[in-house]
Amino acid sequence: MKKKNRLPALAMAGPVSVWMILFVTIPMFFIIFISFMSRGIFGDVVYDPSMESYLTLLDSTYFNVISKSLKVAAFTTLACLGLGYPFAYYIAKRPKDQAAKYITLIMIPFWTNTLMRLNSWLLLFQTSGPVNNFLQNSGITDAPVRFVYTDELVALGMVTSMLPFAVLPMYSSIEKLNKSLLEASADLGADAKTTFQKITLPLTFPGIFSAIILVFIPSLGVYTVPDMLGGGKVLYIGNIIKNQFGMIRNWPLGAALSCLLIAITGLLIFLYTRFTSIEEMEVV
Amino acid sequence: MSDSIVSLQGVHKKFGKNTVVRDMNLDILEGEFLTLLGPSGCGKTTTLRMIAGFEETSAGSITVQGESVENKEPYQRDVNTVFQNYALFPHMTVFNNVAYGLTIRKVPKDEIASRVGAMIELVQLKGYESRKPDELSGGQKQRVAIARALINNPKVLLLDEPLGALDLKLRKQMQVELKRLQKRLGITFVYVTHDQEEALTMSDRIAVMREGVIEQLGTPTDIYDYPRTRFVAGFIGESNLFDGTVKGVEDGILQVKTEAGNLLVSGRNFEVGERLHISIRPEYVEFSKEPVEGFDVPGRVKDFIYMGTVVKTAVDLKNGQEIKYSRFEQDQTIRANDSIYLYWKPARAVAIKWGAIEEERYEEEK
Numbered sequence: 001m002k003k004k005n006r007l008p009a010l011a012m013a014g015p016v017s018v019w020m021i022l023f024v025t026i027p028m029f030f031i032i033f034i035s036f037m038s039r040g041i042f043g044d045v046v047y048d049p050s051m052e053s054y055l056t057l058l059d060s061t062y063f064n065v066i067s068k069s070l071k072v073a074a075f076t077t078l079a080c081l082g083l084g085y086p087f088a089y090y091i092a093k094r095p096k097d098q099a100a101k102y103i104t105l106i107m108i109p110f111w112t113n114t115l116m117r118l119n120s121w122l123l124l125f126q127t128s129g130p131v132n133n134f135l136q137n138s139g140i141t142d143a144p145v146r147f148v149y150t151d152e153l154v155a156l157g158m159v160t161s162m163l164p165f166a167v168l169p170m171y172s173s174i175e176k177l178n179k180s181l182l183e184a185s186a187d188l189g190a191d192a193k194t195t196f197q198k199i200t201l202p203l204t205f206p207g208i209f210s211a212i213i214l215v216f217i218p219s220l221g222v223y224t225v226p227d228m229l230g231g232g233k234v235l236y237i238g239n240i241i242k243n244q245f246g247m248i249r250n251w252p253l254g255a256a257l258s259c260l261l262i263a264i265t266g267l268l269i270f271l272y273t274r275f276t277s278i279e280e281m282e283v284v
Numbered sequence: 285m286s287d288s289i290v291s292l293q294g295v296h297k298k299f300g301k302n303t304v305v306r307d308m309n310l311d312i313l314e315g316e317f318l319t320l321l322g323p324s325g326c327g328k329t330t331t332l333r334m335i336a337g338f339e340e341t342s343a344g345s346i347t348v349q350g351e352s353v354e355n356k357e358p359y360q361r362d363v364n365t366v367f368q369n370y371a372l373f374p375h376m377t378v379f380n381n382v383a384y385g386l387t388i389r390k391v392p393k394d395e396i397a398s399r400v401g402a403m404i405e406l407v408q409l410k411g412y413e414s415r416k417p418d419e420l421s422g423g424q425k426q427r428v429a430i431a432r433a434l435i436n437n438p439k440v441l442l443l444d445e446p447l448g449a450l451d452l453k454l455r456k457q458m459q460v461e462l463k464r465l466q467k468r469l470g471i472t473f474v475y476v477t478h479d480q481e482e483a484l485t486m487s488d489r490i491a492v493m494r495e496g497v498i499e500q501l502g503t504p505t506d507i508y509d510y511p512r513t514r515f516v517a518g519f520i521g522e523s524n525l526f527d528g529t530v531k532g533v534e535d536g537i538l539q540v541k542t543e544a545g546n547l548l549v550s551g552r553n554f555e556v557g558e559r560l561h562i563s564i565r566p567e568y569v570e571f572s573k574e575p576v577e578g579f580d581v582p583g584r585v586k587d588f589i590y591m592g593t594v595v596k597t598a599v600d601l602k603n604g605q606e607i608k609y610s611r612f613e614q615d616q617t618i619r620a621n622d623s624i625y626l627y628w629k630p631a632r633a634v635a636i637k638w639g640a641i642e643e644e645r646y647e648e649e650k
Contacts, residue, residue, distance in 0.1 A: 178371065180367050180369065180371035181371050181373060183336075183367070183371065184365070184367055184373070184432075185373075185384070186337075186338075186357065186358040187336060187358050187359070187363075187364055187365045188359075188364065188384050188385035188388060188432065188436065189359045189388045189389055190359055190384075190388045191357070191359055194388060198384075198388075199373060202375050203373075203374070203375055
C-alpha cells in the first residue's frame with residue numbers, strides 16, 4: 001500500500017526536483033565556491049582559496065556602485081509601489097471583465113522583446129529624436145536635452161519594465177480583500193482614510209511585500225536596462241557582474257558580487273516568510 | 285408614528301433595470317425586534333443595506349430618529365450592522381475587533397478596556413480576547429460580530445442573516461440568545477432572514493417580502509394565523525392551498541367550489557362569484573370515512589411521514605393535488621390507499637383575496 005502511494009509523489013515532484021538540483025542548486029553552489037577562489041593571470045579561475053574577491057568589494061569603487069545600485073533599486077521599487085498600488089486598487093474595483101482588460105494592457109510589455117523596447121527608447125529620446133524635437137518645436141527647451149545614457153533615463157526604464165511585477169501581486173491581494181470588511185469598518189464609524197489605514201493597507205500588505213520582492217531583486221541585478229539606456233557607462237551591480245564574467249574575466253569577483261546579491265535576496269525572502277502569516281489569515 | 289425609530293417612505297431601489305425594492309413604506313418601532321423575511325432576491329438585504337447606508341435609495345426617504353439619513357455616510361449613521369459572514373477583521377484579535385468602533389472614536393484607552401471587557405463578558409467570550417478570528421468557531425465569530433456592532437451603543441442594530449452559516453443546533457441556541465440580548469438591551473433589532481421558523485421564533489413583528497414588496501406586516505401570530513396573500517400562506521409554515529370560487533355565503537361562512545371539491549371557509553367581505561384562495565394548516569385538517577356536510581373533498585391516503593414530534597399524512601385529491609395533515613400520533617384506523625373525506629372547522633381555514641397582482645403572478649406561474 002505504502003509503496004503504491006509513493007510512486008505518484010515521486011513521479012510528480014521528481015522531475016522538477018532533479019531539474020532544480022541540476023540547473024539551480026549545483027550552479028549556485030559552484031558560484032559560491034568560485035567566489036572563494038582566486039583569479040589567474042590569464043583570467044582563468046585558479047583553485048586557490050582566497051578572500052580577495054570579498055575584500056575587493058569593500059573597495060570604495062565597488063562600494064559606491066553597490067550603494068548606487070541599491071539606491072536605484074529602492075527608487076524603482078518605491079516608484080513602482082507608488083504608481084502601482086493606486087492603479088492596482090483601481091482595477092481591482094472594476095467589474096471583472098474590465099479588470100481583465102487592464103491586466104492585459106499591463107502584461108503587454110511582457111510580450112515585447114526587452115532589447116527591442118529599449119532600443120526604441122534610445123531612438124525616441126536621442127538628441128535628434130521625436131521627444132527632443134517636440135520639446136524644441138513647442139518652445140519648452142531651446143537646446144536638445146541629453147536623455148540617453150543618464151541615470152534618470154535608466155531609472156525611468158527600470159520603473160517601466162518593473163511596473164507589471166508590482167501591479168499584479170498587489171492587484172491580486174486587493175482583489176481578494178473582502179468588501180464587507182470595508183463596509184464593517186465604515187459601519188463602525190471609520191471614514192475612508194481611516195479604513196484604508198486600518199484595514200485595507202494591513203490586509204493587502206502581503207501583496208505589497210510580494211511586489212517589493214518582485215521589483216527590488218530584479219532591479220538590483222538587471223543589466224540590460226543600464227547597459228542600453230545607460231550606454232554601459234553608468235555602472236550598476238548587474239552590468240559589473242556581467243563584465244566580470246565577460247570582458248574583464250574576473251570570475252571570482254563576479255561570483256562574489258553574485259553572492260552578495262543572493263544574500264540580499266535571501267534576507268528579503270526571509271523577511272517575506274515572516275509576514276506570510278498575515279496572508280494566511282486573509283481568508284475569513 | 286411618534287415612537288418609530290426608523291422610517292422608510294416610498295423607498296425604491298433599482299440596480300440597472302432591475303427594481304429590487306418597490307415603493308416601500310415601513311415604520312420600525314423603538315425597541316422592537318422586526319424581521320424582514322422573504323426568499324432570496326426579495327429585496328430584504330437591500331432594504332437593510334439602504335438603512336445602513338451601503339446602498340443609496342433610488343427614490344423615497346429614510347429617516348432614523350426623525351432625521352433624514354440621505355446625505356449621511358455609513359460611518360455617520362447611528363446604526364450598526366452584523367454582517368452575513370461576520371466580516372471580522374482577520375488581522376486583529378477579538379479584543380481589537382470589538383474595540384474597533386471605540387478606537388475610531390478616540391475613546392480613552394482605559395475606557396475602551398472596561399467597555400470591551402464588559403461587552404466580551406456579555407457575549408460570553410471571556411478568555412478569548414487575544415485570539416484571532418480564524419482561531420474561533422462559527423458561533424464564537426458570531427458573538428464577536430455582535431459584540432463589535434453593539435459596542436457603539438447603536439440606536440438600531442441591523443442583522444443580515446447572522447445565523448446563516450451556523451449548524452441547526454447552534455442556530456436554535458443563538459436565536460434564543462439573540463432574542464434575550466435584544467430584550468435586555470432594549471435596542472431595536474432589524475433582522476433579515478429567509479428562514480420563516482427563525483422569524484417566527486424571534487420577532488415582535490415580521491415583514492414578509494416578495495419581489496421588493498412587503499406583502500404582509502404583522503406579529504408572528506397574525507402572519508401565521510391570518511396570511512393575507514397566497515404567497516404569505518405558502519411561505520410561512522406549511523399550508524395546504526386551494527384556489528376556488530365563492531358559491532354561497534351564510535353567516536360568515538363561504539361555500540367554495542374548487543377543483544378538489546366543495547369546501548367551507550370562514551371569511552368576510554366576499555361576494556358570490558368571487559375568486560379566492562383558501563389556506564388550511566396541516567394541523568387543522570380532519571378526516572372522516574364518510575362525507576361531512578358542506579365538504580366534498582375526497583382523497584386517497586398516499587403515505588405517512590414520520591417527523592419526530594408529528595406524523596404527517598399525505599393525501600392525493602381528485603384533481604391530483606397533494607394535501608398534508610399532521611397528528612401527534614399515527615392514526616391506526618387508516619392505511620395507505622384508504623379512501624377518506626377531508627374537512628375542517630371553517631374558522632380554522634383562511635380565505636385570501638384574489639388580488640390583482642396576485643392574479644397576474646399566479647397566471648405567470650402557471
